[in-house]
Amino acid sequence: MRPSTFVAGLAAVAAPAFAQNASICDKYTTALLKENTGANQLTLLTLLVNTVVIGNYTKPNMNAVPGILAKGTYNGTEVNLLPYFNGGLASSNRGGSSGVSINFLDDGGAVPLTMNMPSNGTSSNQYKLMTHLYQYFGALLGCSATGFPSYAGFGSQAAVHRFMDLSAAEVGYFIQQVALAATSFGVTADDVAVVGKALNTIFNVRCAPPTTVIPAQGAQLQSICQDETCLLAPMATCAAYPATMKPAKSNSTMAGSTASSNSTMGGSAAPTSSKPASYSGAAAKVGAGAAGLLAAAVLAL
Numbered sequence: 001m002r003p004s005t006f007v008a009g010l011a012a013v014a015a016p017a018f019a020q021n022a023s024i025c026d027k028y029t030t031a032l033l034k035e036n037t038g039a040n041q042l043t044l045l046t047l048l049v050n051t052v053v054i055g056n057y058t059k060p061n062m063n064a065v066p067g068i069l070a071k072g073t074y075n076g077t078e079v080n081l082l083p084y085f086n087g088g089l090a091s092s093n094r095g096g097s098s099g100v101s102i103n104f105l106d107d108g109g110a111v112p113l114t115m116n117m118p119s120n121g122t123s124s125n126q127y128k129l130m131t132h133l134y135q136y137f138g139a140l141l142g143c144s145a146t147g148f149p150s151y152a153g154f155g156s157q158a159a160v161h162r163f164m165d166l167s168a169a170e171v172g173y174f175i176q177q178v179a180l181a182a183t184s185f186g187v188t189a190d191d192v193a194v195v196g197k198a199l200n201t202i203f204n205v206r207c208a209p210p211t212t213v214i215p216a217q218g219a220q221l222q223s224i225c226q227d228e229t230c231l232l233a234p235m236a237t238c239a240a241y242p243a244t245m246k247p248a249k250s251n252s253t254m255a256g257s258t259a260s261s262n263s264t265m266g267g268s269a270a271p272t273s274s275k276p277a278s279y280s281g282a283a284a285k286v287g288a289g290a291a292g293l294l295a296a297a298v299l300a301l
């Protein structure tokens, strides 16, 4: 789809008349793409997530978005997330006791994203990550039309992000890019605030008890913020989370390079199809009550 075909609807972002129980996904799919089909919901999430990743690329838009691959500042702290994505850090969890370096920009990098695609091909690290992000953020926003793909990635975001040892500024920057991307497409400040609050509550905390995000996956450890700058979650269950340490720099020429990808790297990369190890059984035993509460907050989106 050409970016110019949906922007005509931008002015019509007010809630559609039918939308009694419409999710945020329903509301903006209708506003921007007219028909609330699974295919259009996937287009909406593709536009949104691609913009979160590489910054704004569609025109017109309501505001600029730097994107998570661009260096930035959050709350006075410099942030540079690119090395987590291009193999510059040994920060991916593939089940071992330490992180491994994986290049997630291995299938065209930014270029296919500017064409509203996840990647050039369909068997790359980039394809897997981008499609999982469309599915996951779609679930968070209530995309449920027939044909919208269910989330096929790993359930515990704490496990996925385990070896990144992210700070409050890093996670805050990521969430800020999600918010900026949303407003760039005309999502209202109120709706952005609801999403931002949910993301901050569920993921941008330390040691939260197991929480259901994807109902089919049940309650899982979801805290992504790990270092000492992170807010401790209510009913924190730090014993369920393994000890952390900052990821090692990878012996890679790509660290610090730009988002345009040179996919020659990745020699040590494990395939993304293998799943990260989950934590010890302790995790499964805690906090079903809190999980239910937060799950309700997510589903209410």
Ligand code: HEM
Pocket: 081, 084, 085, 091, 092, 093, 102, 104, 128, 129, 132, 133, 136, 152, 153, 154, 155, 157, 160, 161, 164, 166, 170, 171, 172, 174, 175, 199, 203, 204, 224, 272
């Ligand atoms: C608000 C919070 C965030 C959410 C909801 C989120 C969600 C996700 C999801 C659903 C995946 C795919 C997992 C899979 O394929 O099984 C993923 C992967 C990933 N995320 Fe996040 N994320 C968040 C914040 C961050 C931040 C702040 C970073 C910082 C660099 C980050 C870096 C990554 C990387 C590198 C991967 C690929 C991991 C791998 O496959 O090993 N994420 N994230």
Ligand SMILES: *[C@@H]1O[C@H](CO)[C@@H](O)[C@H](O)[C@H]1NC(C)=O
Pocket: 020, 021
């Ligand atoms: C809307 O929500 C109410 C209360 O949660 C529910 O009873 C009703 O079935 C929903 N309607 C639709 C069309 O989903």
Ligand SMILES: *[C@@H]1O[C@H](CO)[C@@H](O)[C@H](O)[C@H]1NC(C)=O
Pocket: 056, 057, 058, 059, 061, 062, 063, 064, 065
């Ligand atoms: C991003 O958005 C800003 C503000 O609308 C605009 O000036 C800029 O040209 C856009 N960048 C791209 C690559 O579209």
Ligand SMILES: *[C@@H]1O[C@H](CO)[C@@H](O)[C@H](O)[C@H]1NC(C)=O
Pocket: 075, 168, 172
């Ligand atoms: C910003 O940083 C200060 C300390 O530098 C901290 O007290 C405050 O909680 C941070 N705010 C946010 C929104 O992260």
Ligand SMILES: *[C@@H]1O[C@H](CO)[C@@H](O)[C@H](O)[C@H]1NC(C)=O
Pocket: 107, 108, 120, 121
């Ligand atoms: C994209 O994929 C096509 C077909 O697989 C291939 O011919 C082309 O070289 C690829 N381009 C890039 C930039 O990877």
Ligand SMILES: *[C@@H]1O[C@H](CO)[C@@H](O)[C@H](O)[C@H]1NC(C)=O
Pocket: 253, 262, 263, 264
């Ligand atoms: C990718 O990197 C390799 C090794 O550094 C270099 O030889 C090659 O020219 C680069 N390719 C592109 C398209 O930048």
Ligand SMILES: CC(=O)N[C@H]1CO[C@H](CO)[C@@H](O)[C@@H]1O
Pocket: 251, 252, 253
């Ligand atoms: C190819 C490459 O970057 N090699 C580097 C790996 O790391 C060692 C130690 O930091 C460097 O000396 C090599 O140049």
